[in-house]
Amino acid sequence: MSTLLERQIRKFLPQDLANNESLKPFLEAVKKSYHTQEEQFNMLQRAMQISSEELFVANQKLREESKAQQEILDSLKLVIKSLQLKTPQKNENLDVIELANYLKEQSEELNKVREEQETLLKSLENKNEILSNYAHMVSHDLKSPLRNINTLLNFILEEKPELASQCKEYISLILNNLEKMDALINGILNYSTLDKEQFGKEVIDLNLLLTQLTEVIYIPEHIELQVPKNFPTIYGDTVRIQQIFQNILQNAINSIEKEKGLIKIDYKDRENFWEFSIKDNGYGIPQHQFEKIFRIFEKIDNDQQATGIGLSIVKKIIDFYEGKIWLESELDKGTTFYFTLPK
Structure with missing residues (x-):
């Protein structure tokens, strides 16, 4: 293409100049300039081609993201509908901003409920701790007199073998009931102090x-x-x-x-x-x-x-x-x- 340009330039020059050797530097400069312009044009075309491809890919990604966001919105609408939550509008055509505001309100309500639950759990933990301490205290207070009675009755049986058989039967009955009471106290203590965290x-x-x-x-x-x-x-x-x-x-x-x-x-x-x-x-x-x-x-x-x-x-x-x-x-x-x- 540069050769064609050189012939065209020589064509429009006078005959004495067209074949003049002193014109060669000028033609060579024009040739180089054309080459540079052609390379720049090719590079521009290449850049435009790349930009066009990137733009196509970017547009494709935007379409995919838009589709994904729409699917998320549709899913959220279905969730709201399935949960039978009160929507901010009577119609179901919620835009992104309205849905985001609505979800923000629901999130704030959930956080409020969670805080209330945490407060309730702490209160229950405190009450359980009080109950456990109370169970230990009651167990100790109840078992002490039981042990004393048991010791005293066994002492009577050992020291007074001449007791009437009926009297011994009564003492034996009392001892049996003391054992039952002891088992009951232990059972209450075991039940009230069961704690999953200690398993x-x-x-x-x-x-x-x-x-x-x-x-x-x-x-x-x-x-x-x-x-x-x-x-x-x-x-x-x-x-x-x-x-x-x-x-x-x-x-x-x-x-x-x-x-x-x-x-x-x-x-x-x-x-x-x-x-x-x-x-x-x-x-x-x-x-x-x-x-x-x-x-x-x-x-x-x-x-x-x-x-x-x-x-x-x-x-x-x-x-x-x-x-x-x-x-x-x-x-x-x-x-x-x-x-x-x-x-």
């Missing part, structure tokens, strides 16, 4: 735990206890898990009045939790008392020896672990307690 988190070998439990709990000779040897390892607080098994097992032992008693402890491996069962062939529980027995101080009508606290403690512990407890029972045939614990 330990350790590996528990249930085979070992159940073996140790059967060594410390009294099982009459006429009762057979069947426990498989392949129980799983779980995670939790050893003392609390032992309380669950011990209280249900003790409840099963107390319910058996037959000459040959049988208690079976078993488990099933579920997807996200372990399901345990403790089955006995005791006198059974009436269906109308199924829910009642898990409430504190409630007990089966025909079980006068019970404190009415053991199963309520069991339920409270299982609730802390977000498990479930239920039972199946037939009168004169027996009862099966089921409960779940997370893996």
Whole structure:
């Protein structure tokens, strides 16, 4: 193209100048200038092409972002509608600013509710702490005179062996009631001081735990206890898990009045939790008392020896672990307690 320009320039020059060697520097300068202009023009075209591509990409991104924002707005409208919240306008055509203001108002209300909840929780924590301290104090104040009475009665029995048999029976009855009172106080203390925050988190070998439990709990000779040897390892607080098994097992032992008693402890491996069962062939529980027995101080009508606290403690512990407890029972045939614990 530069050669064409040189010919055109020579064409319009006089013949004597067209072939003049002294004109070559001028033509060379024009040629270089044209080259520079052509390169700049090509660069400008390239820059415009790049800018056009970038602009296209940017526009594409803007369209995608706009679409995404519209989807978010639509989703928020659906959320508001599904929650049946009162919208700031009667129509549903909320623009971004209106929706943002509305969400700000809802956020402020939620923050207010959260602050109220935190205040309530702190109040409950303080009350729970007061209740726990009160339970310890009452426990100490009640158990001290019980111990004194127990000591005094045993002293009388040892020092006065010549007491009438009827008098000894009365003293024995008093001692039995003192034991019941002591168990009741311990139960109330255990129930009122259960605190999930204090639960330990350790590996528990249930085979070992159940073996140790059967060594410390009294099982009459006429009762057979069947426990498989392949129980799983779980995670939790050893003392609390032992309380669950011990209280249900003790409840099963107390319910058996037959000459040959049988208690079976078993488990099933579920997807996200372990399901345990403790089955006995005791006198059974009436269906109308199924829910009642898990409430504190409630007990089966025909079980006068019970404190009415053991199963309520069991339920409270299982609730802390977000498990479930239920039972199946037939009168004169027996009862099966089921409960779940997370893996």
